[in-house]
Amino acid sequence: MSANSIYKPQNAFMQWMERRLPIAGLVYSSFVVYPTPRNLNYWWTFGGILTFMLGVQIITGIVLAMHYTPHVDLAFNSVESIMRDVNYGWLLRYLHSNGASFFFVAVYAHIIRGMYYGSYKEPREVLWILGVILFLLMVMTGFMGYVLPWGQMSFWAATVITNLFSAIPGVGDPIVTWLWGGYAVGNPTLNRFYSLHYLLPFVIVGVVVLHVWALHMVGQNNPTGVEPKTEKDSVAFTPYATVKDAFFIGVFCLFYAYFIFYIPNFLGHPDNYIPANPGQTPTHIVPEWYYLPFYAILRAIPSKLLGVVALGASIVLLAFLPWLDTSRVRSAKYRPLYRQFLIVFFLVVIGLGYLGSQPPEGGYVIAARFLTAYYFVFLLIILPLLGLFETTKPLPNSILESVLGEGVRAGASAPPASGAKV
Amino acid sequence: MNAHRTIVGAVAFAATLSFLGPLTAAAQEAETPPAQKWSFSGPFGTYDPEQLQRGFKVYREVCSSCHSLKLLAFRNLADPGGPDFTEAQAGAIAAGFQVTDGPNDQGEMFQRPGRLADRFPSPFSNDQAARNSNGGGLPPDMSTLAKARGYERGFPWFILDMFTQYIEEGPDYIHAILTGYEDPPSGVTLPPGANYNKYFPGHSIAMPKPINDGQVEYSDGTPATVDQYGRDVAAFLMWASEPKLDERKRLGFQVFVFLIVFTGLLYFTKKKVWHAVKHDPELLTPRPPTEYNRG
Numbered sequence A: 001m002s003a004n005s006i007y008k009p010q011n012a013f014m015q016w017m018e019r020r021l022p023i024a025g026l027v028y029s030s031f032v033v034y035p036t037p038r039n040l041n042y043w044w045t046f047g048g049i050l051t052f053m054l055g056v057q058i059i060t061g062i063v064l065a066m067h068y069t070p071h072v073d074l075a076f077n078s079v080e081s082i083m084r085d086v087n088y089g090w091l092l093r094y095l096h097s098n099g100a101s102f103f104f105v106a107v108y109a110h111i112i113r114g115m116y117y118g119s120y121k122e123p124r125e126v127l128w129i130l131g132v133i134l135f136l137l138m139v140m141t142g143f144m145g146y147v148l149p150w151g152q153m154s155f156w157a158a159t160v161i162t163n164l165f166s167a168i169p170g171v172g173d174p175i176v177t178w179l180w181g182g183y184a185v186g187n188p189t190l191n192r193f194y195s196l197h198y199l200l201p202f203v204i205v206g207v208v209v210l211h212v213w214a215l216h217m218v219g220q221n222n223p224t225g226v227e228p229k230t231e232k233d234s235v236a237f238t239p240y241a242t243v244k245d246a247f248f249i250g251v252f253c254l255f256y257a258y259f260i261f262y263i264p265n266f267l268g269h270p271d272n273y274i275p276a277n278p279g280q281t282p283t284h285i286v287p288e289w290y291y292l293p294f295y296a297i298l299r300a301i302p303s304k305l306l307g308v309v310a311l312g313a314s315i316v317l318l319a320f321l322p323w324l325d326t327s328r329v330r331s332a333k334y335r336p337l338y339r340q341f342l343i344v345f346f347l348v349v350i351g352l353g354y355l356g357s358q359p360p361e362g363g364y365v366i367a368a369r370f371l372t373a374y375y376f377v378f379l380l381i382i383l384p385l386l387g388l389f390e391t392t393k394p395l396p397n398s399i400l401e402s403v404l405g406e407g408v409r410a411g412a413s414a415p416p417a418s419g420a421k422v
Numbered sequence B: 001m002n003a004h005r006t007i008v009g010a011v012a013f014a015a016t017l018s019f020l021g022p023l024t025a026a027a028q029e030a031e032t033p034p035a036q037k038w039s040f041s042g043p044f045g046t047y048d049p050e051q052l053q054r055g056f057k058v059y060r061e062v063c064s065s066c067h068s069l070k071l072l073a074f075r076n077l078a079d080p081g082g083p084d085f086t087e088a089q090a091g092a093i094a095a096g097f098q099v100t101d102g103p104n105d106q107g108e109m110f111q112r113p114g115r116l117a118d119r120f121p122s123p124f125s126n127d128q129a130a131r132n133s134n135g136g137g138l139p140p141d142m143s144t145l146a147k148a149r150g151y152e153r154g155f156p157w158f159i160l161d162m163f164t165q166y167i168e169e170g171p172d173y174i175h176a177i178l179t180g181y182e183d184p185p186s187g188v189t190l191p192p193g194a195n196y197n198k199y200f201p202g203h204s205i206a207m208p209k210p211i212n213d214g215q216v217e218y219s220d221g222t223p224a225t226v227d228q229y230g231r232d233v234a235a236f237l238m239w240a241s242e243p244k245l246d247e248r249k250r251l252g253f254q255v256f257v258f259l260i261v262f263t264g265l266l267y268f269t270k271k272k273v274w275h276a277v278k279h280d281p282e283l284l285t286p287r288p289p290t291e292y293n294r295g
Helices: A012-020 A023-031 A042-067 A075-084 A089-116 A125-147 A152-167 A172-180 A187-218 A237-262 A289-300 A304-324 A336-356 A362-389 A399-404 B003-024 B049-061 B074-078 B087-095 B127-133 B157-164 B169-179 B226-241 B245-279
Strands: A035-037 A234-236 B098-101 B110-113
Touching: A012 A023, A023 A237, A035 A237, A042 A075, A042 A089, A042 A187, A042 A237, A075 A089, A089 A125, A089 A237, A089 A289, A089 A336, A089 B245, A125 A152, A125 A187, A125 A289, A125 A304, A152 A172, A152 A187, A152 A304, A172 A187, A234 A237, A237 B245, A289 A304, A289 A336, A289 A362, A304 A362, A336 A362, B049 B226, B074 B087, B169 B226
Parallel strands: none
Antiparallel strands: A035 A234, B098 B110
């Protein structure tokens, strides 16, 4: 493959440039001839979709920031003025608020794909950990963005979430005061959240560069989990992956546009159209839908401190997946038991999401406890043990063989079996 | 092959969760507001200017004595996709309101007739004054009210609503509140000054029944009933909350036509590019674009 990455421009200026700053060569080797497994399915387009959404959020966000006022007395009305008086302000804001939701739709699809096909396994551990860091950064950015319109849910979500830090023994309360910049959520809090909400997306861009760099070191995983062995196992990134990504970004945009233009407030909470009022607590404080599973975990545990620990662990543990999962086989396609447990795990997360939206009482709490238990049992017990006891299905010798179907024409190009069967 | 089992599992799982609801349902559940027919619902819905004008009349003659509409300007009344007043009509409406301006050259605040650029003046000079005149309750500002109200849809409606585009909980709720005043059922005692409303959460609402049949005169022959007033003023408040709805849905349709054509073209491009990979996989070699020399 390395032969392909030699970039020899014909154009005199590009030749001159290439000897000084080989940026065209970098793009050429990373996004044109870069070999990508030929058997990737559409779950692999979410990386491109995420890049697209990050761009959408940054561009709409920068324009919104030109019109937004981060002050407790003015923030709500400045958002409303964007909706009413700024040219296409309603479009920018709905693009941005629904964009956050669809950013999370894409990242969850991306994570599901990574877990299903074992994309975190050797040699992709660092790639995966960078992904978990990106997810954490997204969670923080999304949360701070939700606070900015300074509606009732903004204010009370900020209060509830920052208060979580008060669970830390000893230094909890000083930390919360420090985060607030005062003795309650107020103007300093809104100002710093605005500042950080503007900063973090660019931190995300930086980590995305590392994420893509790490990806290009180790190459993409694929549905078989078998590494490409010959040239025939791969296709060039351009045009193959580019056109496929572009098509699916189009499909994704159809869903995104449906929400923006027809049900723009569906994913929001009506209370956020009520200006923030520190004197009046809403009946139910609920976060945005994409945090609900974690919110359910937090509330499932009776002790505040342990709840916060569980909340943190539920995300941080994901970074340790490469070591918690002891199986040598990557793809769930060849791991019948893992596949079952993993699908249950995904359903459990959806169930936790539903429970997170409900009041924390009665049957809901009991159900949330069971589902939280499964969440952690799966990660900490089932995953390590499965690798030891599970009988996996035979792997194909190569990606090409899996594409062609075993035994038909595979003999011609499949390299000799070299212990690929586990 | 396992897809069926997975789907069945998911449905069973969701059903189990939804049964947890009744276990915890609060005792004082308000009745669900009945869904009304709105001209602005659905992908091609638009506001009905005549209805908005009627709704504005109701707001002006009834609601505006307690409820502010701070974010709306008189000029908005003549904006496209709204009540469709002419600029002259909107100006005349503005002139009917007294607006505080100033300070003038003598340093005094003064009253003058409203202009198109002014926002609707509030009935009370501040929240404390509003509370004082309303038995301690603060009549909410109505600028975003139709988007700030709703009711719990519950499973599975909150999923189905996505496909049916039912997002009119706000106007339905406002209409329901206006028509939901009743005598309290026997055995229910209300706090002093409170009124019974079957659609209000907890049933005890501070606002007395605001409007009665025949209270606002309609010149176009529309029935002057509370039911009709409720629908008209809810539609008006929806417009006040979401003045760009018509424009949004019109642009949405154009975006959809473009996206469907564009994505369709991308699909066929993708199919053509991948044809060799799918149909003659043995022959395939990585094929960079022709402008570049391969090493």
